[in-house]
Every structure is written in C-alpha cells, then in structure tokens.
Amino acid sequence: MGKAFGAVAGVGAVGSLVAMKKTWDPLPSVKAAGFTTLDMSIYPEGEVITEKWRGKPIFVLKKTAAMIAKQTEEQKARDVVVGDSHFMLAIGLCTHLGCIPAYIPAEESFLCACHGGMFNWAGEVTKVPPPRGFDIPPFKIDGMKVILGEAGPEYQKMKDSGVTL
C-alpha cells in the first residue's frame, strides 16, 4: 500500500518538476528573435561600434592597416574577413561575469570596470580574471552582410579549432 502510494506520488512529482522546469525555459518568442543582420560596409576603420544581438552588445572593430600588418597567427584565427575588410567581431561582454568592457582608443584595449579584466584590440584577454578572449557570436557571411545567430562555415571553423566557445 505504502509502495503503491509512493510510486503514484513519485510519478506525479517527476511530472510536475518537468512542467516547472519547462515553464522557466526561454519563451519561443524570445528564441525566435535571436537573429540580427549587419551591413559590414558602413563601419569606419579603427573605431569600436556596438551593435545589439539577443540583448547583448556586439563589438565591431574594422581593423586598421597597421593592426592587420601586426597580426599574430592567433589573432588571424579570430579575424572575420568580409570582402577585403578585416573585423574584430565579438560579444562585448567580459568572459568573467558579463560586464561590458569599455574601449580605450589610446591603448587599443578594452577595460572591464567590474573586476579589472583587460582585452586587446583583437579580442584576446590580456589581464585576468577573464578566463579567455571575447566570445564570437555565431555568424554567417553573406556578401557584405553578416547574419548573427546563424553559424556559417567561417564560424564553424573557429568553433572547431577552439578559437571561440
């Protein structure tokens, strides 16, 4: 009797936990709004422009000729090339706990005010606590346009080689 009652109650408990978990999931409307298209031909060189994707800031930095010339192999792996322009394209949130680092043009660096983390112009981390460089959002190159939220072959390559998470 006790076991039968326990079994029935257990099934009910598991069922309600599933419902509770699902109720807390992001709504379909939230998930569906997760795409942004950027026109890459409009960005000025050497300036950090902030776009918005899934409510998060996206840093777009069209690299200057000097930056392109001094790029290391690791930095090239993070490079997003559209037409003949090179971009640093990244989610503008510190990989530590998600504050937005501010760009300091004189140092060509990003400084996070929350816990003092720093990133360079290529998106690599230069001072802890952040554990890794900026994350790169899923992107797909389409002519001079970039669609955020969709994974193209260039993004897939970065993900497979561990350049981004």
Add this chain to the structure above:
Amino acid sequence: MAHFTKATSVKDWLNQRLAIETVERVMASEYWIPKNINFLWAMGMVLAITFALLLVSGIFLLMYYQPDVKDAFYSVNYTIMRDVDYGWLWRHIHGVAASVVFLIIYIHMFTGIYYGSYKKGREMIWISGMLLFVAFSAEAFTGYMLPWGQMSYWAGMVITNIFALGDLHLDGLVEWIRGDYVPAQAFLTRFFMLHVVLIPLAIIGLIGLHFAALRIPHVNNQDGEEIDFDAEAKKYLAGDTAGSKVIRFANDFMSKDMMVVGFFLIFFFYLVFFNYGFALDPVNFDPADGLKTPAHIYPEWYFLWSYEILRPFSVNIGLLAFGFAQVIFVLLPWLDRSPNAVPASRRGVFKIWFWVLLADMIVLTAMGKLPPEGIFSTIGLVAALGFILLWVALPFITMNEKKV
C-alpha cells in the same frame, strides 16, 4: 470525543477549544531565559521587528509596483515616490530596513560565535540561522532587481552569470534561470515572484524553525554556563525569584528586550527620515540599459566581503573561494573542535581567531567597495587568502584548546 462545558467567559471558551493557557505557559510565562545576559541577546527581537517592518512596507509598495521592464523603473521612482501619498515613506522604510537588517544579522551572528552559542545542542539554532542568512541574501538580491535601474540590471547580469560555474560553461543553465539570453521581462517577473512570495514564505518557515530550535536547548548566557532550567524554574515558581538564575520570557524578559528594540527604532527611524541615502544607490536612478555597464559595479555593503573573495582570483579559483565563503559558516559547529562553550575571551587562541576574522571581514568589505586597482587589489587578495586560511586553521587551533 472531547467534552465541552458551557463557557464561563470568552477566555474559557477559547481555552476549551485552543488550550490558550497551555500555549501561553509553554511559549511565554514558563519559557525560561537566563538572567546572565546582555543587550546583545535582544538582537533576535530586533530582527523580528525589522522583518515585520519589511513585510508591512513591502505590502504597501506591492500595491503600486509594476513588474514590467517598461514600467518598473517609473512605478518606483515616479508613482511610488511622487504620486502615492506617503509612498516615499514605505520605500525608505523598505530600503533602510533591508540594509540595516544585515547589520543586525551580522551582530547576531558574531555574538553567537563569540559566546559559543552554536555548541552543545545548539547546532540546529546555528544551522537554521545560517539558512535564514542565505534566504535573506536571496531576498535582498531579488528585491534589488525590482526598481530595474542600472545597478539592478548589471547586478542581475553578473550574479546570474556565476551559475555558469566558470569553465563548466553552463550557459544553458544561466539562460534557464533568466528565461532569456540576458536579464529581460521573464527575468524581472520571476524575480518579482521570488521576492514577494516564495522567499518570504521560506523565511517565515525558517524563522519558525529557528525559534523551535531554541526551545529545548534554551538561549546561551554570558558565561556559557550549563543551567538546569527545570531546577531553576522550580526555584522561581516556588517564590525564590531573586535566587533563581532564570526569568520568564514574557513579560519579564520581553520588557527588557523591547527596551533595546525601542532604542533601535529611534536609530532606525532617524535613518529613514534623515539619512536614507546610503540605502539608495545613485547609479540605480538611471534606468536599466543592457548596452552600457556603469563605470564601477559593486554590491550593497553587506555582500562586499564575499564579493571581494571572488574578485582577486582567476575565474575558477575565484568561484571556488566564493563557494567556500558561502558555506563555511554553516560548518562552524563541527570545525570548532573544542568542547568549551564559553566566551571567546576565555578560550586562548580562539579569542585571537575571532577578532582577526572580524577584522579580516571588515577589510574585505572596505576593499570590495574600492576599484580593483593597485594596492587595493593586493590588500584584497591578502585578506581573501587570510579568510580562507583562518577557516582552514580553525580545527587545528581549537583541537588543542584546554578544557575550561
């Protein structure tokens, strides 16, 4: 079936049905409190009163607050503060009480540590108290989200990101907690629910447990003396009230308790009417903006010490240190290996440990408020390491303590 007779009075009528006289005796007139205590023993009642103030002011705020990302900021800063008659009063009471309640909680906690009030049958008082601390912290954090200002948004962002647990990258869990990729409508409404229903219910339940845990071991006293409460109660009831080591909870002890509460309330309402600014961060008077982080993010003062333990390390170690700081206090009754349940002043090295821990947490609190740069980073790091070392050392310090 119980036998009922015609009631001779309202009291008799209730007594037959609810045994109110027995309840009164067990809970008040024959609930014995030692005489050998000081004003620090009144902090429990001060906390109960502060919680009542939070509850009442919260109910009034709830009538005008709008849990909507578009309206929340204005419902607090315009409707409640300007339109609603005396709306400012409820908000200031709520904000000041939310801050002051932590001051009293810390005093209450360190009083317990100093006098060894977590030992010899009082472990459940300590554990339920620490659970209350966790519940109050969650309540403070969820409440901080509701005005939906810049600090609300970014505190929400940073704290929920902690659940990704560093290199475990549980981003799905973070998105599940938020109900979105970033703190947005779903986040605000569910934290509103947590703040006004679920966590307050948990707190009320835990307060019940905390009081119940106190009933059998009774409160400690200034010398950690083991009192035979039955014998002392008999002495008191036999008329030797001067010779007995105990007094009644009500009305005798309560009258002293309420005197301390009275002094506290003078201080509290002085803050509410004349000095409420410390509880309202100026940065939070900017509406939430997901594309702009404030120049300098810091939590409210009562979270600064644990925040500073998180900050100086790389992400994984920082999280481990932070997790350590959150749970270690709960384990105090077992980490303290000494059988002595006496004040720290009579416990040799433990006395030093107590004051160093208190000083270390004050240093952590101060450093947590300052920008993470230069010498402050270094002091913060040393203090964070000091905190961990103190707790690791505690079992060894107390193991060799001489029996008092």
